[in-house]
Amino acid sequence: MEIRPIVSSLKKHRIPTLLIVLQIALACAVLCNAVFMISGRVKQMRLSNAMDEQGLVSVSLQGTDPKLIGSDTQRNLAALRSIAGVQAVSVVHTLPLTNNNWGWSFGITPDSSVTDQKNTNVTLYFVGQDFQSAMGLQLREGRYFNDSEYVDNAINNAALPNTHVVIITDALSKQLWPGQSALGKTLYSKPNYYTVVGVVADVLRPRLWTSNESKSYYNAFFPVGADDVMRNYVLRSTPADRDRVLQQAVEKLQATSPQAVVKGATFQSIRDKYYADTNSMVWILVLVCAVMLAVTAFGIVGLTSFWVGQRRRQIGIRRAVGATRADILNYFRTENFLLSSAGVVLGMVMAYGVNLYLMKQYELDRMPWYYLPFGALALWLIGQVAVSGPAMRAAAVPPVVATQPT
Amino acid sequence: MMGYYMDLALRSLRHNKVLTALMVLAIAVGIGASMTTLTVMHLLSGNPLPGKSDSIFYAQIDANPPLSPSHHNEPPDMLDYQSAVDLWSAHKADRQTLVVESPVKIAAQDVQQPPSMGMLLSPTADFFTMFNVPFQYGGPWSADDDTHRSRVAVISADLNDKLYGGANSVGRVLRLHDADVRIVGVLKPWRPTPQFYYVVGGRFSHGQTADYYAKPQDVFTPFFTSLQINDGNFEQFNCWEAPKVAGHLVGAGCVWIGLWVELGSAAKVASYRNFLADYAAQQKAAGRIGYADNTRLRNLMDWLAFNQVVPSDVRLQTWLALSFLLICLCNTVGLLLVKFLRRGGEIGIRRALGASRKQIFMQCLFEAGAIGVLGGTCGWLLTLLGLQWVRAQPVAYADLAHMDLVMFGSTFLLAVLVSLLAGTLPALHASRIAPALQLKTL
Incomplete structure (x- = not known):
């Protein structure tokens, strides 16, 4: 796939391009760090405990x-x-x-x-x-x-x-x-x-x-x-x-x-109580990540849909002069891939920076390196999934559009 | 004109309902998340004693004996018995109170209820006036009660509701541990945020400070009375030698008592600083403590900041929500921009027919503003929902989560700001569209 025409087309839409790249970068930075925090907390909640917890109850007797x-x-x-x-x-x-x-x-x-x-x-x-x-x-x-x-x-x-x-x-x-x-x-x-x-x-x-x-x-x-x-x-x-x-x-x-003051609890409830705030923080992080990725995905869908609409005539002309549907599909896919790539490269740098800040301020551990490519991969995939709808619509534009006035 | 712009904006928004909904939703969740966390942050980081916090100080000396392994650059967060009582009984400040907390068994003789475990705070008489503690019935005990170890108590509104159904219980007798005390005062519902008078050890808490926002203790009895009635139940903050009898810390090599002083002027603060230094020097000369120059006198807000009272989870959530809002903002600006530019032809015609740049700008801004107002309103509703959710969380500050007037205004301000931010750039771009170029492509 030729990249040059895509880049020159993106250059014409500099601000929306920058915005979507920034959005992907931010999402990538937040995602990496949030997933890292989630995994730390989940690991803590899953710490093994070599006792028979299921059948255990405890009754305290004070006073x-x-x-x-x-x-x-x-x-x-x-x-x-x-x-x-x-x-x-x-x-x-x-x-x-x-x-x-x-x-x-x-x-x-x-x-x-x-x-x-x-x-x-x-x-x-x-x-x-x-x-x-x-x-x-x-x-x-x-x-x-x-x-x-x-x-x-x-x-x-x-x-x-x-x-x-x-x-x-x-x-x-x-x-x-x-x-x-x-x-x-x-x-x-x-x-x-x-x-x-x-x-x-x-x-x-x-x-x-x-x-x-x-x-x-x-x-x-x-x-x-x-x-x-x-x-x-x-x-x-x-x-x-x-x-x-x-x-x-x-x-x-x-x-x-x-x-006396008598209080009873199952060990299960003791465990649940101990981890209650950890658990709720995990759910907050999961929720934020999910909504954030959804917003990013819909942003990509919206932006690409507009670009497809704007370029209907151009797509028609390209189709009329011999481009196949697959070519059109690939054009939008590649365009999205370029945007995502720029976003995740910036995002990985930001993720690393955020982690350094969190290490200093909140005694968090260093994030293992593999979180970065994982975050990048996630955003690439989301980008490709999000773009496929508008890209299919673009591919479905008939060549005859080229002959019609807008 | 305004009406016309509004009409245009609504027409355009209705034209592409899915997209409009998407933009409104993005702004709404961004604002909802940010305002929920900012509200919690605002509630947790506020001043618990507005107007008075500057004159309330936490006094510290380093009570470690010479060559103690538990000596650090910072003095311990609390005092040992002798230092605490020496400093308190010197009465060098306008007001002063000792504080120590301990678990206690509470029973009411004349009430058909099983006994329960509660928390006992042991201050001295000045505590209530120093910290503006509100009374429902009765009042604080007197300075004489402190010295005479009177068996008197002040109880919280919660305990009064639980034991006596909220009735005036002044004069009734409560059994604490194995001793009878007479109730002299009942507090009004009182929820200092955080429970500032007993914030210690923040630097060792790894950011898990939610418990600083717990409700005040159930019962208050004079400091010296408590040492008698609840002996054996006190907990040390730190020790340089093991107490001989667990829970009995008078004379032990442990720090476990806090000292708060009220100092009305800068001169008094300076002279109290000298007093602390002199006392430490004198004790060092006597060989009792090892580190005389390690004293501190932080005012209330500095002491709270030193202890990093706002839990790190809350601060993290705030950062998370703000970056989330930024993402939503990028999203909306991008979508609005392409939407306006897509209408280049229409804008071109308008310009050709005589609309000025400013008018186009205003028209676009109205559309962006409409999205902002809708998003802001939904965001405000989401904030209320978010706070409802915080209230259901298993944390000590859950019941505090509510929207006050300041945050109500801030939410609206944020919504307007976000919509203007989201609208200005696209509107500016749209108004720069050259009419001739657009008309040519039609």
């Missing part, structure tokens, strides 16, 4: 007498176990994605204290007996806690529990002791120390690290018997029984402690 927590907990656990369909019950102090984070920093040498800069920041999960079946965890190495390890272990208003055993996640084990088994190794935070007895598959933290995916899995589980912080009862059942189990569990606990 009961701390002095009675030992007997209360035993009574409550027994009451919850008696609910039909419950497969496992335990009590913990927090769950993944609840925003209730108890962080601490540990080192791997005996002289590590909590304020050491080279320590690793870890979430502490204080867990009661049978937490592994209630939460549905997966053991990778070693063992879970013995019953005796729970007895008399408490936190008693301190910052750390008085036990000496710990179970950590796979990601934390790889961070602290890369290439080695963590079993038998020790976490230190003067004067406390904890020996690793087991490693479980990666469970999410109560609050995720947006900047570093594997940091979202740095968890340590400590066995705790009766303690004032242990106020989240977790129950596992089949997903079908889940909602009924939740309702009965709330009723039971409220009945046994009428003065």
Whole structure:
């Protein structure tokens, strides 16, 4: 296809040409960055979590007498176990994605204290007996806690529990002791120390690290018997029984402690709540991209339709002197391809610039290079689809038009 | 003449209905998206204490002990107990209040409702006058109540509605944690935006600051009273050594209390700055703190800016919407331009029959303006729809989303501006059409 006549024709319509190129460029820049942001957020929402989420419900019990927590907990656990369909019950102090984070920093040498800069920041999960079946965890190495390890272990208003055993996640084990088994190794935070007895598959933290995916899995589980912080009862059942189990569990606990504040939630709803604003931002971005591309496409349709109308006579003459329908079709397709190309080249530069700005202002990551050609390809395709309608109409112009006055 | 131009414009618009609809729609969605995000931005970045914010200051010293690993160039966002109480009890400012927030169990003895968890704010008496907090019933507690640790409380309108059905509850007794307090005041509905008196840690939040726009706390009790009744439930902002008893931070190596002061004149501000510096120097000399020259006294708006209170998602959405509007604008200008130029013949005839350039320009501008007005009106409706949608979002500021008078006017201004922008260039071009050339091609 000869490009020269197309270019000289476009030169005659300089301003509309510039406008459509600018529009495509802007759309390309916004599209690349928006898709990059969407993918980052979707990746965050899809972070794996090695626990049985489907059948899990949690009931929190606040505002009961701390002095009675030992007997209360035993009574409550027994009451919850008696609910039909419950497969496992335990009590913990927090769950993944609840925003209730108890962080601490540990080192791997005996002289590590909590304020050491080279320590690793870890979430502490204080867990009661049978937490592994209630939460549905997966053991990778070693063992879970013995019953005796729970007895008399408490936190008693301190910052750390008085036990000496710990179970950590796979990601934390790889961070602290890369290439080695963590079993038998020790976490230190003067004067406390904890020996690793087991490693479980990666469970999410109560609050995720947006900047570093594997940091979202740095968890340590400590066995705790009766303690004032242990106020989240977790129950596992089949997903079908889940909602009924939740309702009965709330009723039971409220009945046994009428003065307490009882709140229940399925883990699914905890997850939904945690990701709610991420989710809504994703939909905003998707919506904006869709409407933006539609506006761009209709802009191309409108502009090309006008040009086709304007050039009816010329098209007729070209047809009369021997141009085939395919030639006319190709003319408009090539014209659109040139416009899109100019647009996406400018757009890719703009997209890169926008990304640099966002990195500086909003702590976004660098956009991988392949987003740029992807955005370009998308706009080329949209351009070609949009132009095909008017181009077909142009191709359908009969040669006889050449002989008619306009 | 105007009527004639309008008639011409409508005729032309009716001539190609699909195209007209397309242009109107493009402007409408562009304006709808931009105005929705700009409205949210406007609401979230406003001044929560207009007329007074210049005289309200957030006082900071670096309470880290010598060689503390948690020392940075910026002092911690909050104070430790001793510094906070020393600075507060010096009463060097016109007004001053401490602030700390903690979760608390709330029960009302004489009401048949299960207890609930709520948030407790522990300020001192000046808080209510300093921050223009409106009262429905009763009033704030007195300075004596602060020092005597009186068991008194002020409750929010929401809590009053929930517990007492909105009736005057002054004098009734509320159970907080395990202590009884007497209600002395009930607030009017009060929604400071953001919850400016408790904005801390913005620089560590990675832009996720939506929770700064949460509703005020449910209950307010005097600072020193709260330390007694809700002991064990306070949370540290940061610590250089672990507290011996979790939630009991008096005397612990932690920062957890904010100090706000009201200073009525520049001279008072300067002298308070000196006071802070002197206090820090004196404490350093005593060996208690390690970094004497690390004090700050930012006014309210500077403190909010320092904490970047507007969530980064909202700022991103605003940029997104504005670039979207630009795309829609390009689109409309391009379409109008080709539309006018396509009518070159018609314009040529008009010019030949005596229409001046200015008249052609006005005729085209009327057509563009009509599209702008239609687009603007639809855009305004879309903005209302957009705000409705924001209200349904799961964010702390959702209930704030509404269109105020300023934004109502701005929307109209934007619509007019956009339509003029969209219309001027094509109209200018159309009016430059040389009549002779056009007539020749007819």
